[in-house]
Amino acid sequence: MVLFSLVFQGLSIKPLLSILGINKKEEGFKEYEKLIAKGFGFETAISEVHKVRRNLFLSETAAKDVTSQYEQELVVIHSKLEKLFEKYPNLKAKQKSILQKHALYAQHEAIEKLNKANIISDEIAEHEYNQIIDKIVKLDGYINN
Incomplete structure (x- = not known):
């Protein structure tokens, strides 16, 4: 019985998610x-x-x-991406959000280094951390919508 329930649940979860539309990718996302x-x-x-x-x-x-072949392929890919971004602007917006999020992580690390080196006070570091975290939370809300 246990084996049946594990196998049944394991095999049925993916179709169920598809039916509910939970794992549905945005249009153009596969490309x-x-x-x-x-x-x-x-x-x-x-x-x-x-x-x-x-x-x-x-x-x-x-x-x-060797690299010139790859560079030519990259030019083609960049061109295709630009066309895809024109067709589906939400893909470009998501990519921008990801870049912004990583930039915020880098800023957080920079503040941490300054704080550990006693270049800035804990108070200033905490203030900067909070501002950065607020921005990350806003981006997460945008990305997940």
């Missing part, structure tokens, strides 16, 4: 994810080529030959 995945892969490949070239003292010419 967006594919482009992001490809772009990130190409950017990572370019970085790896440069790292290997430096570490193994390979020629710049060979590295340029």
